[in-house]
Amino acid sequence: MLKTFKIAISCLPKKNWWGDGIPSYQDNELMKTGAIPNQKLLVSQYDNLHNVIREEFYETVQINFPGDLENSNGFDFVFMRDHFITHRNKNAVICNMSVPERKEEPKFTIDPLKELGYNVLEINDKNKTFEGGDIFYLPEENILLAGNNRNSQGGLELLSESLGIRELKIIPNFGFHLDTSLSPIFDNQYNCIGIQCSENMFSSRDTIYLKELCKENSWELLILSEKEYGASENEFRTNLNSLTLPGLIVSNSRNHPLRLLNFLKSHDVSLIECPVSEFALSGGSIHCLTNELH
Numbered sequence: 001m002l003k004t005f006k007i008a009i010s011c012l013p014k015k016n017w018w019g020d021g022i023p024s025y026q027d028n029e030l031m032k033t034g035a036i037p038n039q040k041l042l043v044s045q046y047d048n049l050h051n052v053i054r055e056e057f058y059e060t061v062q063i064n065f066p067g068d069l070e071n072s073n074g075f076d077f078v079f080m081r082d083h084f085i086t087h088r089n090k091n092a093v094i095c096n097m098s099v100p101e102r103k104e105e106p107k108f109t110i111d112p113l114k115e116l117g118y119n120v121l122e123i124n125d126k127n128k129t130f131e132g133g134d135i136f137y138l139p140e141e142n143i144l145l146a147g148n149n150r151n152s153q154g155g156l157e158l159l160s161e162s163l164g165i166r167e168l169k170i171i172p173n174f175g176f177h178l179d180t181s182l183s184p185i186f187d188n189q190y191n192c193i194g195i196q197c198s199e200n201m202f203s204s205r206d207t208i209y210l211k212e213l214c215k216e217n218s219w220e221l222l223i224l225s226e227k228e229y230g231a232s233e234n235e236f237r238t239n240l241n242s243l244t245l246p247g248l249i250v251s252n253s254r255n256h257p258l259r260l261l262n263f264l265k266s267h268d269v270s271l272i273e274c275p276v277s278e279f280a281l282s283g284g285s286i287h288c289l290t291n292e293l294h
Helices: 039-055 067-071 106-115 153-163 204-217 233-240 258-266
Strands: 006-010 060-063 084-086 091-094 119-122 135-138 143-146 167-170 182-186 192-198 220-224 243-245 248-251 270-273 291-293
Touching: 006 039, 039 060, 039 248, 060 106, 084 106, 084 135, 084 291, 091 106, 091 153, 106 119, 135 153, 135 182, 143 153, 153 167, 182 243, 182 248, 192 204, 192 233, 204 220, 220 258, 258 270
Parallel strands: 006 060, 091 119, 143 167, 192 220, 248 270
Antiparallel strands: 006 291, 084 091, 135 143, 182 192, 243 248
């Protein structure tokens, strides 16, 4: 039996993904500039991710990689999360990217979304920026959690109004995208029950705000460090960048702190390992590669 919503992912380009080396974006500290992904391994990891999602009984929708972007080396189109945000009201809002190199990517998802029956909304004011990787939509609560680095205040407010969001919560953090700093955890009914986050990605003041937000909503807050993971800060943040579904986390690794594993077990939340190391060379992980079609 298929789940009630689908998962969008991008097809891979015909060319080797960043076959001439990964570029550098000024505000993306996780990019491995000049690195050339192992294409054979990358294809294997992509296929594995696709299979894992389908094995969990979620239907996938593959969106073709645009030839125009391939010809212009717009290879980050594979990070489907950044292009649009959908809501249970069947509205889909196309994102306004703040990174100049990526501004053309989202428009190539407009027609596929319309074909899927969404009312597609575009924000024409390019100063009102928001990117999917910097936002989490909590469906049961009808809340948007948003970062403050690639999103503008005006963009988030307009996005929330367009989707019919009940509450917008802007969470200051040091990551270029919120999904490199924290990740929500959902129970089997899709209620948010907790947030795991990197202690290094928040100031003392912002940690206090995050604690108050979680207390207000009865969410468990798990403030974790790379030491608990036994990994580097970059590896830790790649693990945070997970696909979080009802009662399930699909992560780059199963190497997680005991505190987190105990919390997941106590709430009957499964954890699946799905390595995407080659995609992580460009700063993205599983949350970036996927997008829920509510």
